[in-house]
Amino acid sequence: MIAxxxxxxxxxxxxxxxxxxxxxxxxxGSVTTLIGANGCGKSTLLKAFGRLLAxxxxxxxxxxxxxxxxxxxxxxxxxxxxxxxPLTPAATSVRDLVMRGRHPHQSLLRPWTPxxxxxxDAALAxxxxxxxxxxxxxxxxxxxxxxxxxALVLAQQTPTILxxxxxxxxxxxxxxxVLRLVRRINAEQGTTIVMVLHDxxxxxxxxxxxxxxxxxxxxxxxxxxxxxxxxxxxxxFGLEAQVIADPVTGSPLVIPLEPSAGSLASSVxxxxxxxxxxxx
Amino acid sequence: xxxxxxxxxxxxxxxxxxxxxxxxxxxxADLDAIVWGSRVPRTVxxxxxxxxxxxxxxxxxxxxxxxxxxxxxxxxxxxxxxxxVVGVYVLRVNSPLVTSALALxxxxxxSVVVFAIATAGRGLASPVPLAIAGTAVSALLGAITSFxxxxxxxxxxxxxxxxxxxxxxxxxxxxxxxxxxVAVGLVLAGLNAGSLNNLALGTELARGLGESLWRxxxxxxxxxxxxxxxxxxxxxxxxxxxxxxxxxxRALVGGDHRRLLPASGLVGVLALLGADVIGRLxxxxxxxxxxxxxxxxxxxxxxxxxxxxxLVAL
Numbered sequence: 365m366i367a368x369x370x371x372x373x374x375x376x377x378x379x380x381x382x383x384x385x386x387x388x389x390x391x392x393g394s395v396t397t398l399i400g401a402n403g404c405g406k407s408t409l410l411k412a413f414g415r416l417l418a419x420x421x422x423x424x425x426x427x428x429x430x431x432x433x434x435x436x437x438x439x440x441x442x443x444x445x446x447x448x449x450p451l452t453p454a455a456t457s458v459r460d461l462v463m464r465g466r467h468p469h470q471s472l473l474r475p476w477t478p479x480x481x482x483x484x485d486a487a488l489a490x491x492x493x494x495x496x497x498x499x500x501x502x503x504x505x506x507x508x509x510x511x512x513x514x515a516l517v518l519a520q521q522t523p524t525i526l527x528x529x530x531x532x533x534x535x536x537x538x539x540x541x542v543l544r545l546v547r548r549i550n551a552e553q554g555t556t557i558v559m560v561l562h563d564x565x566x567x568x569x570x571x572x573x574x575x576x577x578x579x580x581x582x583x584x585x586x587x588x589x590x591x592x593x594x595x596x597x598x599x600x601f602g603l604e605a606q607v608i609a610d611p612v613t614g615s616p617l618v619i620p621l622e623p624s625a626g627s628l629a630s631s632v633x634x635x636x637x638x639x640x641x642x643x644x
Numbered sequence: 645x646x647x648x649x650x651x652x653x654x655x656x657x658x659x660x661x662x663x664x665x666x667x668x669x670x671x672x673a674d675l676d677a678i679v680w681g682s683r684v685p686r687t688v689x690x691x692x693x694x695x696x697x698x699x700x701x702x703x704x705x706x707x708x709x710x711x712x713x714x715x716x717x718x719x720x721x722x723x724x725x726x727x728x729v730v731g732v733y734v735l736r737v738n739s740p741l742v743t744s745a746l747a748l749x750x751x752x753x754x755s756v757v758v759f760a761i762a763t764a765g766r767g768l769a770s771p772v773p774l775a776i777a778g779t780a781v782s783a784l785l786g787a788i789t790s791f792x793x794x795x796x797x798x799x800x801x802x803x804x805x806x807x808x809x810x811x812x813x814x815x816x817x818x819x820x821x822x823x824x825x826v827a828v829g830l831v832l833a834g835l836n837a838g839s840l841n842n843l844a845l846g847t848e849l850a851r852g853l854g855e856s857l858w859r860x861x862x863x864x865x866x867x868x869x870x871x872x873x874x875x876x877x878x879x880x881x882x883x884x885x886x887x888x889x890x891x892x893x894r895a896l897v898g899g900d901h902r903r904l905l906p907a908s909g910l911v912g913v914l915a916l917l918g919a920d921v922i923g924r925l926x927x928x929x930x931x932x933x934x935x936x937x938x939x940x941x942x943x944x945x946x947x948x949x950x951x952x953x954x955l956v957a958l
Contacts, residue, residue, distance in 0.1 A: 411848075414852055436851065436855070436856055440854030444852060446849070447846065447849050450849040451709070451845055451849075453841070454899040455894050455895075456898060456899040460900055464841055464845065465853070467838065467841075467853045468853055468854040516849075
């Protein structure tokens with residue numbers, strides 16, 4: 365089953381067209397990460413998936429239905445999006461913040477129920493925030509605050525979650541914390557995850573599939589081992605790098621080379637032989 | 645939260661008690677006439693206007709995410725003032741009821757113009773176009789008002805009395821319509837509370853939660869216009885309540901607009917009635933208009949708030 369599908373999607377701002385007819389299908393229950401250099405359009409594509417950016421042409425389908433045929437509330441019940449820089453509201457407790465994730469499920473006719481409270485409690489527990497639930501969000505550490513945002517989109521209880529750089533501004537242990545949480549949500553609830561990450565090795569470690577975007581095209585698409593090759597890294601990032609197996613997890617690890625440490629060609633050859641060994 | 649509301653209620657009761665005591669001291673002749681003829685309408689007016697301004701200020705700050713925003717930013721007060729001045733200048737209006745009606749029309753027209761200018765450009769994602777359009781329109785209307793007032797003695801005399809902002813010398817006849825206006829504004833503000841909570845998370849996350857920006861802005865602006873227009877037509881442009889009441893209320897009940905809006909309204913009532921009583925007491929026979937008291941005390945109180953509780957950034 366396809367959760368999110370882009371069909372001949374044309375996207376851009378003002379005069380600048382970023383994507384001119386891109387196609388992409390995201391399978392249900394998978395963790396997909398969009399990667400690429402700054403300005404390659406990762407966030408633009410994610411925003412279009414989350415109806416925050418209207419396509420110039422083409423369309424996005426969510427669970428088979430065109431987004432533009434759905435009301436914004438209907439979308440919000442099936443898809444949650446955590447933008448890159450949400451604003452932290454004044455004088456608001458962590459619980460109150462997470463409660464706002466229930467907004468799409470409420471209306472004048474269906475106000476707050478004990479079910480909602482249970483869902484909020486579960487989201488707080490899943491993100492390890494139960495103990496600080498009554499604290500003002502403005503007093504949280506960076507890692508706690510980021511988990512509070514994740515808890516908010518969890519409380520939205522949608523089959524699909526989009527995360528735009530959920531680990532930015534976090535130190536390594538907090539980055540791992542957030543990504544492990546994402547992986548666990550995916551494993552336990554079968555939630556489809558599409559996210560944008562900058563750290564390639566972390567993206568490889570926590571994703572089923574990587575999609576490399578470059579100059580308005582999908583440059584590479586597949587499992588982390590299929591995608592993270594020196595050629596792709598050279599084209600997408602202008603980066604000379606070697607890719608080795610992470611000794612702990614076995615996922616690909618990107619090691620940037622010093623410019624003088626050998627030609628690109630030799631590193632490609634070395635890497636491909638290594639890959640063949642691994643795959644064989 | 646209940647405790648906060650209860651304490652605010654007790655506060656306004658204390659004020660009422662003070663008014664009655666004051667009435668007792670004042671009235672050598674006929675106590676009933678003073679209490680019912682002047683004090684009661686005045687208190688009712690104070691409650692309506694104070695509540696309207698407090699709520700309008702909280703909606704305004706939520707919409708613009710600017711802790712220094714007050715309802716004047718959308719050009720509502722400036723529009724009302726200009727309409728009153730034009731009424732006096734051109735039509736030689738002097739009935740309070742017609743003045744109120746003119747103020748209302750001016751307020752509504754100004755906010756519609758501001759909304760139209762702000763939405764003509766990039767749209768409603770950012771609160772900045774609304775604030776800029778409002779400030780620009782206010783400045784323009786203010787300039788025209790000054791021009792008319794300075795060129796005509798009669799207009800200046802009439803405008804001078806109206807612009808100070810006062811609860812006295814108004815009776816309850818004809819105010820029913822304005823009170824209905826405030827009531828409509830309160831309903832709209834109530835409907836906007838959930839949207840304001842979402843907008844506080846940034847427009848992208850708000851939209852992700854299923855918020856329609858267009859509806860959120862429109863309902864919010866309509867609420868501010870109805871509330872401010874009603875209050876301005878009833879009592880003239882009264883400053884500071886819209887700016888300070890939300891801050892005090894936020895410190896008391898937190899940032900959730902479903903609690904913040906009513907709390908801000910109650911703080912507004914408390915402030916307006918308090919300032920009115922002080923104005924009566926310190927003025928002796930003359931009475932100091934409530935607008936003047938608020939401008940004087942409000943400034944001091946605001947400085948104290950800023951110095952003591954670090955101002956909550958929105």
